[in-house]
Amino acid sequence: MSHGSSPKPLTTRAAGPLTGTIRVPGDKSISHRALMFGALAVGRTTVTGLLESEDVLATAAAMRAVGAKIERQDDGLYVVDGIGLGSLLEPESVIDFGNAGTGVRLTMGIFGTHDIAATFVGDGSLSKRPMGRVLDPLREMGTNVIARSGDRLPASIRGAKQPLPMTYRVPMASAQVKSAVLLAGLNCPGETTVIEPIATRDHTEKMLAGFGAEISVTLNDAGERVIKLKGQPELKPQDLEVPGDPSSAGFPIVAALIVPGSDVTIENILLNEHRTGLITTLIEMGGDIEIVNRRHSGGEEIGDIKVKASQLKGITVPAKRAPSMIDEYPVLAVAAAFASGETHMPGLDELRVKESDRLAAVARGLEANGIPCVEGEDFLTVTGGANNIGGGTVVTHLDHRIAMSFLVLGMASHKPVTADDGAVIATSFPTFTSLFSELGAKVQETPSEAA
Numbered sequence: 001m002s003h004g005s006s007p008k009p010l011t012t013r014a015a016g017p018l019t020g021t022i023r024v025p026g027d028k029s030i031s032h033r034a035l036m037f038g039a040l041a042v043g044r045t046t047v048t049g050l051l052e053s054e055d056v057l058a059t060a061a062a063m064r065a066v067g068a069k070i071e072r073q074d075d076g077l078y079v080v081d082g083i084g085l086g087s088l089l090e091p092e093s094v095i096d097f098g099n100a101g102t103g104v105r106l107t108m109g110i111f112g113t114h115d116i117a118a119t120f121v122g123d124g125s126l127s128k129r130p131m132g133r134v135l136d137p138l139r140e141m142g143t144n145v146i147a148r149s150g151d152r153l154p155a156s157i158r159g160a161k162q163p164l165p166m167t168y169r170v171p172m173a174s175a176q177v178k179s180a181v182l183l184a185g186l187n188c189p190g191e192t193t194v195i196e197p198i199a200t201r202d203h204t205e206k207m208l209a210g211f212g213a214e215i216s217v218t219l220n221d222a223g224e225r226v227i228k229l230k231g232q233p234e235l236k237p238q239d240l241e242v243p244g245d246p247s248s249a250g251f252p253i254v255a256a257l258i259v260p261g262s263d264v265t266i267e268n269i270l271l272n273e274h275r276t277g278l279i280t281t282l283i284e285m286g287g288d289i290e291i292v293n294r295r296h297s298g299g300e301e302i303g304d305i306k307v308k309a310s311q312l313k314g315i316t317v318p319a320k321r322a323p324s325m326i327d328e329y330p331v332l333a334v335a336a337a338f339a340s341g342e343t344h345m346p347g348l349d350e351l352r353v354k355e356s357d358r359l360a361a362v363a364r365g366l367e368a369n370g371i372p373c374v375e376g377e378d379f380l381t382v383t384g385g386a387n388n389i390g391g392g393t394v395v396t397h398l399d400h401r402i403a404m405s406f407l408v409l410g411m412a413s414h415k416p417v418t419a420d421d422g423a424v425i426a427t428s429f430p431t432f433t434s435l436f437s438e439l440g441a442k443v444q445e446t447p448s449e450a451a
């Protein structure tokens with residue numbers, strides 16, 4: 001887990017154009033859910049293309065702790081022998097989720113309606129993040145909770161003996177909260193309803209349907225998504241293929257746009273409409289991005305993304321697009337630094353409760369590299385086109401996306417850029433350095449006197 005490993009500063013500097021064809025690792029959201037739903041099904045689920053990152057491996061460990069058998073074959077195929085809904089064993093020790101918000105919040109949902117006790121811990125970042133957003137609805141379903149003040153980790157739960165289904169309106173745009181309530185609803189008798197005023201990524205709904213749950217999604221008169229799940233299904237095992245992660249793809253996409261002369265193809269990327277806001281935005285900014293070879297697999301659209309270096313222009317990103325690119329704002333801010341004029345990004349309140357306060361971390365990182373920006377309560381405005389940018393050391397605050405975004409900045413800035421800790425990248429994109437090296441980027445460990 002990253003909270004145990006020592007920081008590893010990394011530095012990038014401008015080199016020649018980035019060229020070549022790569023595949024980024026599997027989608028993180030789908031990978032967590034593949035292991036969870038496989039563990040809750042009766043029988044053998046197989047998963048190809050699983051993201052083998054610290055966050056996802058923490059979920060594998062949690063599912064093993066309640067009795068699922070999860071093995072990796074030599075060819076990379078994961079085989080999950082599920083234990084079946086309602087039959088979870090009580091974990092014998094503390095569950096350590098490291099840096100993984102999705103992992104811990106969805107798992108709390110699953111455990112919260114099983115008659116078991118469990119204690120969750122995480123690293124310095126996860127221990128600061130709000131858990132009340134999932135613990136509050138779980139309490140209403142009958143889960144007992146003891147958590148640190150402010151509903152932070154460490155937290156212990158004792159799942160409800162007689163869980164109650166509920167109707168829950170998600171108060172913030174969060175797929176994790178929606179998913180935690182739905183997963184708690186799996187082991188409740190009767191119907192659980194989640195109302196989602198602002199649509200977020202729908203992997204839980206789609207994948208649960210694939211595993212044989214009775215789940216419906218309709219729109220009410222106010223245009224809100226209403227998700228109804230019938231409790232206590234027998235989930236049927238699946239053979240899953242995890243497509244490439246569009247959030248990880250965001251890094252080579254932006255790098256190819258801003259490093260002069262670049263021409264990069266990223267194959268096999270998930271194009272779910274709730275995940276493609278960054279691509280839409282970069283195209284609006286003038287990015288030369290083409291999606292080819294569109295196909296369907298496992299109920300999702302997938303395609304290859306071809307990107308060529310482009311002169312970008314600043315725009316205002318519609319706030320309502322935020323949920324479809326919520327993890328991509330740090331790297332968008334880097335693209336904005338190379339665009340002409342201002343890029344205005346409103347509707348970013350949720351960025352304050354990610355692995356770091358991403359609004360503040362991005363603003364400080366831009367400033368450290370000579371890029372003018374304004375950090376508002378819930379917006380960021382970046383003025384692009386400054387000269388002599390780069391040369392800064394960015395504080396990553398145990399946040400993989402801050403580290404990767406600023407390493408991308410260093411690939412195109414006048415002076416090198418250092419991320420004070422590159423070890424955190426392993427939480428979501430363990431092959432970041434090797435893939436960028438393949439494309440011709442210079443990503444290097446920082447000599448200790450420079451860090």
Ligand SMILES: O=C(O)C1=C[C@@H](OP(=O)(O)O)[C@@H](O)[C@H](O)C1
Nearest residue numbers: 029102173174175176177326327
């Ligand atoms: O459900 C998911 O897989 C995720 C939901 C999002 O978090 P929120 O629900 O906090 O918006 C996102 O930031 C995270 O990386 C993955």
Ligand SMILES: C=C(OP(=O)(O)O)C(=O)O
Nearest residue numbers: 099100101102103327354
């Ligand atoms: C917010 C993220 O992840 P999580 O909430 O799962 O830690 C992310 O990967 O950017």
